Amino acid sequence: MKLFKKCTAVIAALMLCMGMAHAADEGPDSLIKRISQEVLESAKSDKDIQAGDQSKVLKLVEAKVLPYIDFQRMTELAAGRNWRAATPDQQQELVKQFKSLLIFTYSGALSQVKDQRLEYKPFRADPADTDVEVRSQVITPRAGQVIELNYRLAKSAAGWKIYDINVLGAWLIETYKGNFSAEISKSGIDGLIKTLTEKNAKLSLNYTKKS
């Protein structure tokens, strides 16, 4: 009898694991659609956010979007060859500051959401691909203004993660490469970290006071 109970417990546990594994098998395009929809709906329906409460936008981004972004990779890509020249402490600080900047920027974009909607272009990828691009468009009511919004995702052990975003035809991390290398050639990696820290301090002022 005991053995039977043990067997059922094991089988139940296995089935639960398989169920969870299936959820983790979410494709990159479904992932983008899901989190975009969740985030947009929350931003549109939340009265405080619509009234301009930036701190709430920040919380929304941290809860719904953060887990799916690979900040480490984004920072490495933006730093380019300079990444190797940085010490582990500098690298850690760089990731931390760049992450803050990106979160502030994304939250800023989100707080401008009023009545836009998203359309997705056909997703082209092999099921075996580990590096894909998801293409979408933001449709605004303004004279058919269409904003191109694409994502680059890479498959890691923890699932699909975003490592670059394309807005209006420009990849964000590619664009930051120029900024990073200019700062570094001016004042070194520490100078870049300092500039990022100061910028974040300024931006955080927008997100701590409630309107």
Added chain:
Amino acid sequence: MKLPTPTSCAALLLLLCLGLVSGCTTVNSTVSTVKDRANRFAEQVDPFENVNRKTFEFNDRADKAVFKPVAQAYADTVPGFVQTGIGNFFGNLNDVWTGINSFLQGNVQDGFTDIMRVSVNSTFGFLGLLDIASEANMPKHKNDLGQTLGVWGVPNGPYVVIPFLGPSVTRDAIATYFDYYGDPWAYMRPVSVRNTGTFVRLVDKRAGYLGSFSLMQDAALDEYIFVRDAYLQRIAGQIETRKNYKQLRDEDEETQRQIDEDEAAAKAKVEAAAPKP
């Protein structure tokens, strides 16, 4: 076993010395190579950087002093449907030149769509105030002579910042001058009406970019470099897309077909597996 000859010894020693020396200089040269590469890129792409930066700062001051406040006031006070109407009206005029350029680039399908857009919107859309065509599955495009020249293979030329108009490249800056002649509004008379219309058109356009501008200012560490790099990426991507429009369109259609087939197959499976009443 053969003993190493003096010549091969010397060669080995030389290699070793070279290796050591180059190893030493590699570390220093990596740092300076990064700087050099950055500088060389800037020199190739943006040889007028000094002048461009000054123009960029001038545009920024003019924008803060005049254009942004006016656009903000416009966005805040003018009713939404009026703003949309104004945008649609001038958008419709843009479609004429856009269509001509689509044809010039060899994109016949887009060209015909643009012609249809102008026809439909000008008639059923009350002279373009309503954008009916977009809802009737005729997507709006935006094209100009600079893009056409790019598709034809004319290189960008150096990056330039045009007073008031903002980032551009030499090829497009020259082309913008000729874009003017493709703009139906340029032929509007009396001149006072034309000028007022142009002013409203520019204000409306600026109002459309209020959000993205402030976002850029938040995101950028060095606004000048950020705008330059983003802009160059953007037009390069646009020209690439226009050059390969046929292939991309076919790929999209093929993918959509596959998606539809998969969905139909999945649906059929579900229905087949459902218990019969």
